[in-house]
Amino acid sequence: MELTTLKVNSEEIVAIYTSHGYVALDSFHREDGGRWPRTLIELIREGLMDELGEWYRNGGVHKLANLPVIPHKEAVFAPLYRNPEKIWGIGMNYVQDPAELELKNPDDEPVGFMKPSTTLIGPGDSIMLPDDCGTITAEAELTIVIGKKCRNISESEAPSVVAGFTMALDMTAADIHSKNPRFLTRAKSYDTFFSFGPHLITVDEIPDVLDLNVFTVLNGEKVHQNRIFNMKYRPWFTVAFHSQFMTLLPGDLIMTGTPGPVIIRNGDRVECRINDFLPLVNPVVG
Structure with missing residues (x-):
């Protein structure tokens, strides 16, 4: 199941992707006659992702074909949701040669x-380059969406607490970071320095997350590429690791690292592409 958030009549509403268009979730009733939430973050925080997924797998996908749709070409994407409790990222996570994984220190x-x-x-919103910050980079990343509150979980338990995966572009003020490498968060925190979407793809739709390929794309050119398999800290480990020192909450986001950054300038167009995901694209202004 693939979910998105669309701008419709000045509102941001959650919708399900189908091959013939997007179906707004609040356009049909739940099996018990109740209404579905209008936003994706409500759906996640109210613990309804499992119920919706079960409905979808048990015939719901066919029922969607009979409901009104927003055509793909008319869809205007918003962020999947706003104000997540936490946006976490990890860096320097890929190796170029799988043989390097055997050399990683277990500690x-x-x-x-x-x-x-x-x-x-x-998606489609402008990345605004701040004045007097020098070089700005953008990085494409697979991003984990937490679906359930959890603490101290194991790697094997991680898939059960994840709502799904999406894509992100993570921007960095590289010169600011070079000035004070210990204060990485400062270089990452300027307005418009995190884009995510356009789809959330549930865990069951991805046969093996390690087979996904992530591309950082600048002005239509694939500049960097790597496979999730080549991560030093893979997605399920990443969720379990973070749960050891903080409570993860529904809607929390964890970026998993990038195959490589690109320098972005005014007029550029930067993208994250991952296999069959709909690309995440943002223009650059400044």
Whole structure:
């Protein structure tokens, strides 16, 4: 199941992707006659993702074909949702050669940072380059969406607490970071420095997350590419690791690292592409 958030009549509403268009979730009733939430974050925080997924798998996908749709070409995407409790990222997570994974010290831990919700924008929104910050980079990343509150979970339990996966573009003020490498969060925290969407794809739709390929794309050119398999800290480990030192809440986001950054300038168009995901695209202004 693929979910998105669309701008419709000045509102941001959650919708389900179908091959013939998007169906607004509040356009039909739940099996018990209740209404579905109008926003994706409500759906996640109210614990309704499992119910919706079960309905979808048990015939709901066919019922959607008989409901009114918003055509793909008319869809205007918003951020999947606003104001997540936490936006977490890890850095330097890929190796180029799978053989390097065998050399990783088992005592090593991920490099982490957090971003404020004020960085958040959605597909098609402009990345605004701040004045006097020098070089700005953008990085494409697979991103985990937490679906259930959890603490101290194991790697094997991680898939059960994840609502799904989406894509992100993570921007960094590289010169600011170079000035003070210990204060990475500052370089990551400027307004518009985090874009995510346009689809949330549930865990059951991805046969093996390790087979996904992530591309950082600048002005239509694939500049960097790597496979999730080549991560030092893979998605299920990442969820379990973070749950060891903080409570993860529904809607929390964890970026999993990038195959490589690109320098962005005024007029550029930067993208995250992952296999069959709909691309995440943002223009650059400044």
